[in-house]
Amino acid sequence: MKLSDHKACQRFWQSSSGKIGLGLAIAILLVALLAPILNPYDPSTDRNYAARLQPPSIQHWFGTDGLGRDLLDLVWYGLRTSLVISLVSVGLGLLVGLLLGLVAGYFRGWLETIIGWLTDILLAFPSILLAIAIVTVTGPSIKSVMIAVGVVQIPVFIRLTRSMVLSFREQDFIQSVHVLGATPGRIIFRHILPASLPPLVVQATLDLGTATLEAAGLGFLGLGAQPPTPELGTMLSDAFKGGYSLSSPWTILFPGLLITLTVLAFNLLGDGLRDALDPRSSL
Template sequence: MTVTLKAWSANAGNALGRFLQSTSGKIGLFLAIAIILLALLAPVLHPYDPSTDRNYLTRLKPPSAQHWWGTDGLGRDVLILVWYGLRTSLSVGLVSVLLGLTIGVLLGLVAGYFRGWLETAIGWLTDILLAFPSILLAIAVVTITGPSLPSVMIAVGVVQVPIFIRLTRSMVLSLREQEFVQTVIAFGATPARIIFRHILPASLAPIVVQATLSIGTATLEAAGLGFLGLGAQPPTPELGTMLSDAFKNGYSLSAPWTVLFPGLMITLMVLAFNLLGDGLRDALDPREGY
């Protein structure tokens, strides 16, 4: 046990050192932390009630000292809307990736370890899900469940499932032939113990990297559903919905700030988690071989 802990500590130290050498990783980490803190502190720093936030006397005002990012067609402060829209989009990204990761990893573990008809059935499911473009699959799920924030989380989570199935299955197929796994099998360990105590921990590095990258993808897909009117419903602020309202009402040219700032925030969120994922990939797998 002592040797294992020492080896783990050494690997963790090496990974941290490689991460600190990654410029993209450090930038992504800084941006991701800033985004998460802004989302968490929003109700504390500026309590907000979207159902009462409107002032028709100040509609479509350009950026000024009173409204730094201007106002929208209902007289709402765009900065506050983007701030709380960031909170909504981040929640969707985190919950949907957690959902897709949980289901995908479990199915990938089962398919890779037990093989046989289970692997075939899960492989068919994966192929069916991957046969559809991700946004079309998400639209189909939301259409069935009805437009709402929980529906978006489920839809985007379903899109992430086959990604984690394939990744986990490939890791399990490689690891189950390794000497340390064969040794545990020879000692008569149960499949559950082998999977969750030995194979899964050894597979965490690529899973963590993929989860980080998937947060950016999930955020973009959630914004796309919001733009199509299938995401969070009014008056809940959401970045994709803000873009949709601006384009539908013709504000993109007459009041470009109603499009510019929500679009920039979506871009910043995707960039942050992509850079963080790249940094984690370089740190956890310097060969970049998975």
Template sequence: MVQKSWQRFLQSTSGKIGLILTIAIVLLSLLAPILHPYDPATDRNFTARLKPPSIEHWFGTDGLGRDILVLVWYGMRTSLTVGLISVGIGLVIGLILGLMAGYFRGKFDTVISWVTDILLAFPSILLAIAIVTVTGPSLPSVMLAVGIVQIPIYIRLTRSMVLSLREQEFIQAVKALGASPNRIIFNHIFPSTLSPLIVQATLSIGTATLEAAGLGFLGLGAQPPTPELGTMLADAFKGGYSLTYPWTTIFPGLFITLTVLAFNLLGDGLRDSLDPRS
């Protein structure tokens, strides 16, 4: 089964491109402290302010004389960390609540469905802004806010799959043999929900990265001197550099787009390969 899924994945052009881009982004993020140690509090050179791209500074420099290539490199690392942790929060909590609501039904399912519908009624970025406003601007607040925004997506996805699976004959047979609800949920239903959840989690990393960049642009994300792609865009716009010195916005925006594109392409490839109807 795994071999067939992998073969189908290799036949997907978008999936292969997404996998290559994702591996490159992850490796660059992991190797950043080794290949180029960086201290954001001291890495500035006012004599090299707003230099255009050159051999010395491939992406140019910003208003503080910092190398934009290094800032983008470490900003990608920050964005990837936010994406992975926030999606992990949404996935774990949403999975547990979705499994319980779909299997046990009753009042618990009604309350969970009601809360889920309310959360989904708000645009995700507005809900994230509200949460960060309450908790205070910081990187952990962004992770928490984006994670909470992701929770109803996984609740709805998991619940819908559980509602379908709990009526299947193999589940009824296990019930007849006297298996406990916990055994049925985690040994029989949960494994059948993994494929759609993996696909959704991959796609959500791109969405979470974009939302984190949006919060950073609004000044609600990572606080200086921590490098973050959205914050870099905000600094360029606030300083009035976006038109006169376009490299200060082009490269951070390009790598936000590249990160989102990589995970979306990877998610499309995984969806095609893991779809049981293929």
């Protein structure tokens, strides 16, 4: 199924989950992109201790946190940080997993064995524990979280890409171009890879939601973005560590709501794309 197939577009627009997910994803991306324009914010200086822990009001729509910072500003910029982490980590996992999966599926032999061992080793650990171990070794930072969450995504894309390559490499159109003298590189990147893109796009979209949760989890544990950089998981952690999550519930409500909406948006969008690009999955 091609990404440009008109029937696939029609099926997507007939999918309620796909349309809702797309609308939510666009809204979330616009909020994150326009945050610096709508309200410039300096997390190191924009604080007012006299206004700390104020409930939602006309002046502060989402209330304020323990340092007197406007929670709406923090949520906007925290969402921006979380999205950057998710997009970069999934892109890293997709790139590395795609290349290794193509090599393992097409060339087989000892290369497939070694890549298979690597995949099994990565899958042997629960994803969040593997991410925690990587961040612990590399040190808490946004860059470390990107690497850790990206590494967790790699085996998923290796297995998916390898299975797609194995299904295509024996088909008649691949055998035909091979007989005509096409090089392995041309066969892989001009014929096999384009045919494998739809399921990879679906998986990457779904993994954006997973990456958002994992990044928030690392931030909650204090292993993600470090102060004063705002990040949704770190904001939840600050509220719990400060001991005002119950007395000032808005400090956890709005960051948690943005995490939930982000994960929901990418999951619904991924379901819509899966139904559109692979109609058999909805049967």
